Amino acid sequence: MLKKSLKIFFGLLIILMLMIALLLSDFNPIYKNEEFVLITKEVQKAQKEDLHSFISIYNKIYKKIEEPNCPCQNTANKITNIHYTSLTKRALYWLKIEKEFSHDECLKFVLVHYDFGYRKIGIKTASKFFFNKSIEELNEREKITLIAMLKNSGLYNPIRNKKGVKNRVDLLERISHNQNK
Template identity: 70%
Template sequence: MVKKSLKIFIGLVIILVITIAVLLSDFNPIYKNEEFLFITKELNNAQKEDFQAFIFTYNKIYEKIKEPSCPCQNAANNIRTDIRNTSLLKRTLYWLKIKKEFSHDECLKFVLINYDFGFDNIGIKDASKFYFKKDLEKLNEKEIITLVVIFRNSGLYNPIQNKKKLDAKVLLFEEILHNK
């Protein structure tokens, strides 16, 4: 009886692994639909951007606070369909496929281009010009950290409406960044 149960269990595990491999393969037709092709094209286009200073600071902070951050999931959620009407399985497959094909930093670039930083500032370049009157490349460390905090939650850490909360979080992130 135990041997039979073990064989059934191993068989189910093998079937599950094969099913997952097929679902994530290029043979799956959901990766050929318009929405997914659009998002992968946009992810590829985002690679032309140079956000090195921001990405370095962002990664260093999130590495130290050990808080999970998955911009690939945010990228998958940017697919143009009404995400509420998309099945959980389909969204998960999109996310896993994007995560398989693009690195963390590549997904992060895409999200930085499309994130709403508040006050009709879509993208980090617009946010940099709006909040600091400078191009992104000319920001100092504190200004980059400020954008990292706003990027965390643009409603909660809004520099115009919640200046004290933003400043407190910026100080915390500066300490995290410089403490080993």
């Protein structure tokens, strides 16, 4: 009886692993979805942007503190209307994007496509709007301000919530500088 139960258990486990492998493979038809294909092309296109200083600061900060969701998850959420898509489908998109692209590649996509408010999409546009500078001209504190806005651009808006942004940026600066020691 025990041998039969173990055989059934391991048989089901193997079938489950094969199903997961199939769901994450290129044979799954949901990855041929027009929106998914467009997002993967946009992630690849975002790699041409020179955002190494932002990625470096972001990684320094978030190595120390837990981030609620990774950039790959944010990328997957861009594909679908989050309110009308099943949790399973979003999870499959997320896992596939995480498999295909690195953390930094997804982060570049997020930096290029994030809505910073006031219809300012992307870090270059936000830099011009909030600081009247190109991203190359920003100092470290201004870069950290834009990185802080990635958590919640409404809450950490430097125009509407100067005190809240200052507190958040001070915290992220301390974390960033403590990483150097």
